[in-house]
Structure formats: structure tokens, C-alpha cells
Amino acid sequence: MDTITITTPDDWHLHLRDGAQLDSVAVHSARQFGRALVMPNLKPPVATVDQALAYRRRILDALPEGSAFQPLMSLYLTDATTPDEVRRAAETPEVLGFKLYPAGATTNSEAGVSGLEAVYPVLEAMEKHGVALQVHGEVTEAEVDIFDRERAFIDRHLRPITQRFPALRIVLEHITTRDGVEFVEASNDNVAGTLTAHHLLYNRNAMLVGGIRPHYYCLPVLKREEHRKALLQAATGGSPKFFLGTDSAPHAKAAKETACGCAGCYTAYAALELYAEAFESAGRLNRLEAFASHHGPDFYRLPRNSGTVTLRKEAWTAPDSFAYGDDVLVPLRAGGEVAWRLTDA
Ligand SMILES: NC(=O)N[C@@H](CC(=O)O)C(=O)O
Ligand SMILES: [Zn+2]
Numbered sequence: 001m002d003t004i005t006i007t008t009p010d011d012w013h014l015h016l017r018d019g020a021q022l023d024s025v026a027v028h029s030a031r032q033f034g035r036a037l038v039m040p041n042l043k044p045p046v047a048t049v050d051q052a053l054a055y056r057r058r059i060l061d062a063l064p065e066g067s068a069f070q071p072l073m074s075l076y077l078t079d080a081t082t083p084d085e086v087r088r089a090a091e092t093p094e095v096l097g098f099k100l101y102p103a104g105a106t107t108n109s110e111a112g113v114s115g116l117e118a119v120y121p122v123l124e125a126m127e128k129h130g131v132a133l134q135v136h137g138e139v140t141e142a143e144v145d146i147f148d149r150e151r152a153f154i155d156r157h158l159r160p161i162t163q164r165f166p167a168l169r170i171v172l173e174h175i176t177t178r179d180g181v182e183f184v185e186a187s188n189d190n191v192a193g194t195l196t197a198h199h200l201l202y203n204r205n206a207m208l209v210g211g212i213r214p215h216y217y218c219l220p221v222l223k224r225e226e227h228r229k230a231l232l233q234a235a236t237g238g239s240p241k242f243f244l245g246t247d248s249a250p251h252a253k254a255a256k257e258t259a260c261g262c263a264g265c266y267t268a269y270a271a272l273e274l275y276a277e278a279f280e281s282a283g284r285l286n287r288l289e290a291f292a293s294h295h296g297p298d299f300y301r302l303p304r305n306s307g308t309v310t311l312r313k314e315a316w317t318a319p320d321s322f323a324y325g326d327d328v329l330v331p332l333r334a335g336g337e338v339a340w341r342l343t344d345a
């Protein structure tokens, strides 16, 4: 098979940043996807409906003329979020949910929730109003090994939440472990998960063998091969509980290539192509469309996109870098070969 045409896909987990950086990266996602769920971890965080609608307007302004790309918004759940704000979110079609960042777990998560029990009244309101919870699922306790933080979060926090709020719609974002896959599979239909292209393609060797490769460093961090295999099986297995979320997370080159580099991999420029590589490696290109274009809107109870995109098996060389506002952005796979090409026609 050397071309594949699928329903226009969506990205259910994306970082677009703001200002001149937003201007640099928005075009890449707009070329690939019909819609994206845009993460709220700006500084300061996008925590209210009003802030999200203003940010959404800035995103629309950053798009190329005539782009049909639709940003959908996730609000930053903080200790100050009120049940009233949940009600407002439920009444706002552009807002799809609240994002739970355990404080300190990842980039710009300082404003995150410090104790989960404290937000239970807000989760109760979300359950009642049908507002989804998107979760960065890692504990932050210093004594927990970084490779075990997803599993620990599931055991200590997520399973109790699903038991207490069975009707709450939850997306475990960027699943990186077999434990995450098994948790989603074992949960009821209100629990789903997103999978990134880089976690389907790489294990932790990509980051650590032959030298430290900062452009492969993200959170949750790449795991062992056995976990990657479980993620690939989940993505390509046909279950409607798993769908595409790139977690494309741009950082300036200087902030990645330094003694204490930021977490985040930039994949939006070739997202679908990278997913196609992963699905092809599993012999399951025929399942790409459901994962990329059907399961996400079905979970969020939105219509599927009506257009199509076409990928051609044709190798090309990824750029070494992109402009990123006044900075430079080094993408995942920089200078390397990408096996598929998204056609513009
Ligand atoms: N994934 C990452 O490594 N980084 C993300 C934050 C996140 O999604 O956790 C970012 O905003 O840079
Ligand atoms: Zn995250």
C-alpha cells in the first residue's frame, strides 16, 4: 500500500503556546488536523472560560488565511476552580474539559492541583454536567522513581477517582505504560486514553543510548520496550478507548539543549506521518483512520470530520529546525528520514 486516504483526523492533546511561538507552530497542526484539543499550560494558566475563549481567538488569528482548523479548549484545573466555572464550561461548546496537572509534574504545572481530595467538589460538578477531565497521570513525590510515576498515579489517585465518580468522563493523556493501557481497558466506557506518536515509535534507548538526546525527553518519559509494545498494541488494536493525541510540545532549542532541559517533543510538523510509520510497523495501517479520526470525536460526542487527507509512502528528510518566534525549534527526528508524506492536494 503506497497511499492511504483517511477521514480528516484530530489531535486530542496539543500544546500551541502563545504569541510569536504560537504564530510559528499553529500552521503545522492546521495543515494536519481538522481540530485539536489545546492544552492550557501557559503562564499564567488558562483557567477560566473567558481566558480560554480569548486564547482561542489568538489561535484563530495565528492561522493561515482560509484555514478551517478548529481549536477546542481544555481549562487548567487549579485549587481555585469552582463548580460554577464547571457549569460555565458545560455551556461553552468550544471548551471540552478541564486538565488535571498534579502540581510540579511537568512543564508549567506549578499552578496545578496540590491535593486531589480538595477538588472532589469540582469533579462532582464535572460528572454532573458531563464535562470531561483530561489527566496528566504522574505522581510527583520525590521518592517515586520517574519510570514508575504513571503507575503510581493510577493506583493512588486515578482508580479512586473512577470509583468515586463512575460517570465522570476521563481521558488519561499520553499513556506511556502497559499499566496505563490495562487501566483504561479495565475501566468503564467513560475512561479513554490518548497515545503520542513518539511513545508508539520509541523506547527510552532513543533518549539515552550513545549520549543524552534531549529532543527525545518528554514527560511522562519514554519507557522500556515492553511498554512501547503495549502502547502500539492498544493504538492498533481497534479499541475505541484509544485515540490520537500528539502531545506535540515545542520548546526553544536553547531550553532543550542545556544542563537542565525542558520536557517536550515537537512532532506536529509530521504527526500523521509518524503515526503512519508506527501503524505500518504493526502491519495495521488499516486501523489508522479509526484511531486518528473516529475514536476521538466519538468519545467527545462530536461529529467526525467530513473531509479526507492522503498520505503517500515517500521518504523525505525532516528539517533540522524551524523558526520559533525569535528562537529556533528542533523537532523530533530532526535531519532524519520520515517514511510517509502528507499530500497537500
Ligand atoms: N509532555 C511534555 O513533556 N511537556 C508538555 C507538558 C505535558 O504535556 O506534560 C509541555 O507543555 O511542554
Ligand atoms: Zn502532560
Ligand SMILES: [Zn+2]
Pocket (backbone or CB within 6 Å): 013, 014, 015, 039, 247, 248, 249
Ligand atoms: Zn502535553
